[in-house]
Amino acid sequence: MATSGAARSRPVRLARLYFAMRPLRHSRPLRRLPLIALLIVAGPSCDDRNPLAPGLPGRAVLAISPLIDAPPPGGPVITLAKVRATLVRPMGDRADTARADAVFAGDSAVLRFELMVSSPSQILDLEVEAVDAQGTVAFRGGDTIRVAPGRNPALGAPRLRYVAPDTAVRSLILAPADTLVEAGDTVRLSVVGLAADESPVEPVAVGWTSRSPLIAQVSLLGTVKALSLDGEAWIVARTYTGVADSVKVTVRGAVASVQVSPDSAAVLIDGSTAMYAEALDAAGTRLAGHEVMWTSLDPDVAALGPLEQVALSLEPRLSLLAVSETKSVAGTAVIGLAEGVARIVATTSGHADTATVRVQSAAGQIARTEVSPRADTLSAPGESLQLLVASFDVNGALEPGTYTWEPRDPQIASVSSLGTVVALAEGETWILALEARGTMDSALVVVARNESTAALIPLSARSRTHWRSVRLDP
Helix, strand or coil: CHHHHHHHHHHHHHHHHHHHHHHHHHHHHHHHHHHHHHHHHHCCCCCCCCCCCCCCEEEEEEEECCEECCCCCCCCCCCEEEEEEEEECCCCCCCCEEEEEEECECCECCEEEEEEEECCCEEEEEEEEEEECCCCEEEEEEEEEEECCEECCCCCCCEEEECCHHHHCCEEEEECCCEEEECCCEEECEEEEECCCCCEECCCCEEEEECCCCCEEECCCCEEEECCCCEEEEEEEEECCCCEEEEEEEEECCCCEEEEECCEEEEEECCEEEEEEEEECCCCCEECCCCEEEEECCCCCEEEECHHHHHHCCCCCHHHHCECEEEECCEEEEEECCCEEEEEEEEECCEEEEEEEEEECHHHCEEEEEEECCEEEECCCCCEEECEEEEEECCCCEECCCEEEEECCCCCEEECCCCEEEECCCEEEEEEEEECCCCEEEEEEEECCCHHHEEEEECCCCCCCCEEEEECCC
16 A cells, blocks of 8 residues: 555656746746847837947948039030949949939939948948939049948038040030021031041030020020021020130011101102112111012103113103113102102012102202392391392292291391391391202391491401491591
8 A cells, every 4th residue: 555655646746747847947038038128129120229249230220312513604405314323342342232213204313222231330322323214324423431330411412423435525616607597497506526636526515695685585495597687696605614606697587567768759750769668577676688579650750760770861762762660679769740749659578668759840949048138237136127038949940949047146136037127236137938848048137336437447458348337437
């Protein structure tokens, strides 16, 4: 019984030993568990965590936005497709690098890097390239930066310099050279870049500017458009490095109006007079070189001919050379054929102006006007004198006229509309008679205090051709 009782108690002891030893197998992990949990809760996140000890690697996050050198004023616009960059450890394996690409949003692009670096920080070489729409590397730059594990603050932006192939250009040639363009027309300019040894460089990017944008404008591709005003514009092409050349574009402006001068004239039968027409742009500037069509709307009264015929005035044979229409850049001669009024029209580029020409016979034309007496004297202020006036044609026949009277010095004498002169003060003055059709004559009036006490004596004993008036005392 004793044996059997001992045998029954062993399993109990073994069971107690098993359960007593079971906690021992897990006692070390249980005691360390609170320490691990503390590190996880209190430690930084994956993006911001620093290594536990110097020299251990950690993940670094950084963003870089490069700056691109601006072109000179008037330089070209370079369309960039993307920017790419590489981070390299100095003196390290080129294979051990971090790369990033970014496309441009507007005029900016942001490069984002995630890489493993050693604590506490590491110096890296940054290499950046900007590629244009054709895949050519247009800008390049670099910098040395210090990167620490975690999220790095904004770094200084590296500056990218222009490195496209046309940096070798030393001179430009534009074509066509100085040219004439009609208002509203366009002309395409081309450019060739030459290196220092005068070998061509391709491609060449240039910016285009017009120094007179109110005369002519130029597009980004070098197409010049002539506007409506007359004038000259210098068109300039300039590379990104500042090499430039220019051509002169002369614009013959659009005709906005035509002006004939004089707007009215008179001519004798078989005589001639000159008329001129000017084409004007919208600003009133005279436009040179426009051909004018001249037309006489009354060809039985007046006809047209070349300007040289004006010098042959009063030649009967002029009527044999006259025409009703003619073209001229300078002007035209209007030839009188019969009495009446002729309308003369000048037309160019769809615009016209009209002048009138009165044709008169020689018999009805005033050739000269005469005043009488030619000179007279009034003895005292208040006295009056009647002047007479008459006009004559080329044949000497009396011709009626319309006259206006004027004193040259109104302080000495006045004159009425009928030619009556009244003395006002001592002295002398000319009295003018002006006929409405352009002729005139005059008379000299002398006013003295007392005609009986005045005498004329010679200025010198040797000459009796110069006289002066003196007063004689009684």
